C-alpha cells in the first residue's frame with residue numbers, strides 16, 4: 001500500500017460505482033454501471049469500473065475498499081446475507097474475488113459502514129469521537145463509529161433498520177414492526193398508498209407533494225422522522241453517542257423529516273442529560289465510495 005490514491009467501490013442494488021480518491025478525500029474520477037445479477041458478474045463489473053476510473057484519473061491505485069450491500073464478514077470478505085434483490089451474492093468472497101481480478105489488496109465492509117466512515121473522515125461528523133450513521137434508502141441501514149473506530153460486532157452491528165418496536169406492519173425481513181416499516185423509502189411509498197388511496201407514487205414525488213401542501217404526504221414523512229428519532233434515543237441510551245448522521249435517498253427530504261425527529265428528542269431527552277446532535281449527511285452519493293477508499297488506506301488507524 002502507499003500514500004497515493006485508493007479506490008472505493010459502492011456495490012448497490014441497482015448500480016455499482018467506483019471512485020479514485022486522493023489521500024485528502026477528493027474524488028479524482030468515478031465510473032458507474034448497472035449492477036448485474038450474480039456474484040462473479042458483480043465483481044467483474046466492479047473490477048472494470050475501478051480500471052476505468054483509474055484510467056480517467058491517470059493514476060495507479062494502491063488498494064481497493066469495497067462497501068458492499070448485505071452483511072459482510074470483514075475478516076474473510078465473504079457476503080453472509082443479502083436481500084432477495086441480490087441473486088447469487090450470498091457466499092461471494094468479495095476480497096479474494098476482486099483481488100484475483102485486479103492484483104490489488106482489497107478491504108471489504110458493508111455499504112452503510114463505508115458511508116459512516118466517509119462522513120466521519122471527511123463529512124458531517126468529521127473529527128467526532130463517536131457517532132451513529134443511519135441510511136434511509138430503499139431500506140434502513142445503520143452503522144456505528146465508537147471511540148474513533150468502526151464498530152462491526154460480528155459483522156452486522158448497528159443494523160437498526162430491523163430494530164423492533166415500531167408498530168405492526170410486516171418488514172422486508174418477514175418480521176413485524178421494525179424501524180424499516182416506517183422509515184425506508186419503500187415504506188413511505190407503501191404508507192402513502194394506503195393512507196391516500198393512491199398507489200405507485202414514488203418517494204421523491206411524495207416529498208414534492210408534501211412541500212406543496214399534501215397533508216398525507218407530510219404525515220408519512222413526519223412519521224418516518226419520528227421513528228428515526230425513537231431509534232436515535234435507543235442508540236443514545238445504549239451507547240451514549242453524541243452524534244448521529246442521517247443520509248440515504250430519503251435523507252434528501254431532510255426538511256420534512258427533521259422537525260418530527262427533533263421533536264421526538266425534545267419530548268424524551270436521554271436520561272444521561274447529554275445532548276445528541278443530529279446531522280444531515282454532507283457527502284451525498286459520494287459518502288460510500290469515499291469511505292470505502294478511506295478504509296483501504298494504509299494509515300487507517302481503525303484497521
Ligand SMILES: [Zn+2]
Pocket residue numbers: 161162163171172173174175178180
Ligand atoms: Zn425487519
